[in-house]
Amino acid sequence: MSENIKDSKKAWFPMGKKEKRMLLDPLNDNNPVTVQVLGICSALAVTSMLLPSIVMAIAVIFVVAMSNLTISLMRNYIPKQVRMIVQLVIIAFLVTIVELTLKAYSFDVYKQLSVFIGLIITNCIVMGRLEAFAMANKPWQSFLDGVGNGLGYGVILIIISFFRELFGRGTLFSGSPLEMKIIGAGSDFWIDTTTNSFFGWYTNNNLMVLPAAAIFIMGLIIWYQRSKNEKLVDIS
Amino acid sequence: MNKSSYIIGFVTVLTAVVALVLSLLYSGLKDTHKKNELLFEKKAILSSLKDVVGNSKLTNDEVSQIFSKDVSQYIIDTKGNILDKTQLENLGLGDLTADELDAKKEFAKPFDKRLMPLYVYKDKKGDEYYVVKLLGKGLWDEISGYLALDGDKNTIHGASFDHKGETPGMGAEMKDNPKFAAEFKGKAIFDDKGNLVSIDVRKGGAVDKMHDVDGITGATLTSDGITRMLKTSLTNYEAFLEKQ
Helix, strand or coil, X not given: CHHHHHHHHHCCCCCCHHHHHHHHHHHCCCCCCCCCCCXXXXXXXXXXXXXXXXXXXXXXXXXXXXXXXXXXXXXCCCCHHHHHHHHHHXXXXXXXXXXXXXXXXXXXXXXXXXXXXXXXXXXXXHHHHHHHCHHHCCHHHHHHHHHHXXXXXXXXXXHHHHHHHHHHCCEECCCCCCCEECEECCCCCCEECCCCCCCCCCCCCHHHHXXXXXXXXXXXXXXXXXXXXXXXXXXX | CXXXXXXXXXXXXXXXXXXXXXXXXXXXXXXXXXXXHHHHHHHHHHHHCHHHHCCCCCCHHHHHHHHHHHXXXXXEECCCCECCHHHHHHCXXXXXXXXXXXXXXXXXXXXXXXXXXXXXXXXXXXXXXXXXXXXXXXXXXXXXXXXXXXXXXXXXXXXXEEECCCCCCCCCHHHHCHHHHHCCCCCECECXXXXXXXXXXXXCCCCCCCCEEECCCCXXXXXXXXXXXXXXXXXXXXXXXXXX
16 A cells, blocks of 8 residues: 555556556446446437437546546645535536537437437436545546446447447447448448348348347347456355 | 535535536527528528539528528418418517528417418529428427418428437438338328318328328337328418418
């Protein structure tokens, strides 16, 4: 412990073993979605296409990181009795900033995400990190922890939406300049499903468009992760 | 333990700072928001006309250009009259254009007081298309859209839909899935006798080929909302559309 304090006194922004773990742990061993099972609601709701998922991921990374940082800076001054209210005010403040900015500079995506930007306020990951980490740790470490947890959430969102968009609509990045039509009649890429062609029998799976598909894919991800990661085996 | 005065002071300062920053940001970005919203509406109108306008991916400049060149905007009342400048001034509206009309407020007024926006698009051959505004309630929140009619004021040329809070993957398909809007093309809103029957978004699939479209899977209540929205919105335009 004393070593750590010495460590972090050397530099303003230390990047030791401990800090790296803060950043990378949430990507796998302590993933907020697949291990802690937080933030499931929005993970089911926004993942039907890649573009909104990516924007949602960026928004959550920003909100978790910045609220962690802000609360950590204020942690010695926040009265214990009202700490949760203060945390909520900070989260709502940051989410409103994200919402106003998106509405001004990326209106189409703002329209697509509609209520879910506002609902970041109720995402358990954000409040969870504030209570569990930022209230007791230094600003830089809290910031890293926030970025890590946001990334952990975002990675799962992007994996799920990749499969949902590909098999549900046959496209990728639909709505962005990168838009690709992978599967479908007259596809630009590999699989052309015009009636008489080789893949003519294929139709898009409508289940993938529905939120239920997200929970199946999430289940498969959790299954795969637990079968590969020894730390998660027999966790009970 | 903190003193009450400290807690109250802390919360007051925090709230004041947060409120100040947010209101500054909001008023700074307000004009951009307004511009985006108007442009978004214009894009939606052109999307209902995409078979004549062509190229469904228009840049913002192209949208404004098409609007100033090929689209005329009118404000009509529910008796089917196009209001001219003096009539608008008598109502205290001055030189209000159709896209600045607050549709939500107009729909809330009593039927014979309502003013409706009307967009007329003229293609290169000189054929006219009429675009009418749709507004209604879905399952969770407001739904809206535009319906483009051919020159006969009966056959649907195209449609575009939008919503505020329908469930993604279900009700939101009304906007996300272009196949839904495409189904409207070629349907008729009047029956043979000239009565307004509107279009039915039918659960389980269309029955009447001229006046039904397939409902959205898993979104019966949104589908019903769209049916109601079409009926009430088209009733506003009924008198105008029946005029030859």
